[in-house]
Amino acid sequence: MDLSDTSSARSSSLDDLEIIEPLCAVFRRRLKAEGLKYTPERAQILDAILSMDDVFQADRLLESMKGQGFRVSRATVYRTIKLLEDAKILQQVLVDSEQAHYQLAYGTHSAGLIVRTDTHEISSIEAPGLLELRNKVCAELGLKPEGHRFVIYASAKPAPDA
Amino acid sequence: MDLSDTSSARSSSLDDLEIIEPLCAVFRRRLKAEGLKYTPERAQILDAILSMDDVFQADRLLESMKGQGFRVSRATVYRTIKLLEDAKILQQVLVDSEQAHYQLAYGTHSAGLIVRTDTHEISSIEAPGLLELRNKVCAELGLKPEGHRFVIYASAKPAPDA
């Protein structure tokens, strides 16, 4: 199963489609291309993901869905997340070694994240030059870059008084 | 338990000590400062770590030790790794969401890693400017930087023929 295939009639990348085509349509198309089915559960899960924070965890997603009255099983949530990863709609981000975190892959976040060590909030950041740095390093080593990730850990500054 | 305390007689940071003081001495001192014991198992584990690859996993460490005829329990390995992390001798690096990976914290690796997606080899890299980038981003957000990590995923270049 390779949902990342882009050699269909519309071969544009996700980046191009995000604005003009809703993600659910992208997903549906990728599924069909693999002979897989676009079920209500999968639609609901993608929908719920769109209403989550930038970076979320599978368990929180399930929790959120249950809170909204959806009846999905944990297994289906995990299975669908995996499908969305395969389809390059979702990507895993490594924040800590506890639970997997995910974020939408469209919009070409510069793969930069800032993790608040005090509040545990996570957000994407603009960190220019990473791509170039990555490519330079890979070129020097004679390797083909596949991806990269930059995570900053930070906390609130101490009160400026005293 | 706070092994990271550096307010003892010798208050220099690990970075200063790495060359002039063997890590086992550092560890021993930090343990003593906390009223903990420097056991043969702990010494052996630290020793085994020094002979591991730059980046290693707890399980591989245990395996390697068993291969060398040491008789440590899995529990002790995990417990000691945690102590070494507390003591800032070891640090966790996030490479994938499967298993935790560790590397020695001394030597001020620039917190850059390259992960081969084909062979799964992991090595540290020099990636200049990351610290500055981190500090700049944090300054803009009014946050205090605590740490950062840059991971590049790459594979062998396809054969240059054809």
Next chain:
DNA sequence: GTCGGTGCAAATGCTTTGCATTGAT
């Protein structure tokens, strides 16, 4: 009507923990 999908519960795999015993200081 066919496969693939779903939910459930059991299984997995890494890591942690309770407890009785052992050992460093």
Next chain:
DNA sequence: ATCAATGCAAAGCATTTGCACCGAC
């Protein structure tokens, strides 16, 4: 001697999987 450390086996947790039933195509 004391109090922490060890080893074992059991427990925990996030995630995955087997299986019987269900439903999208």
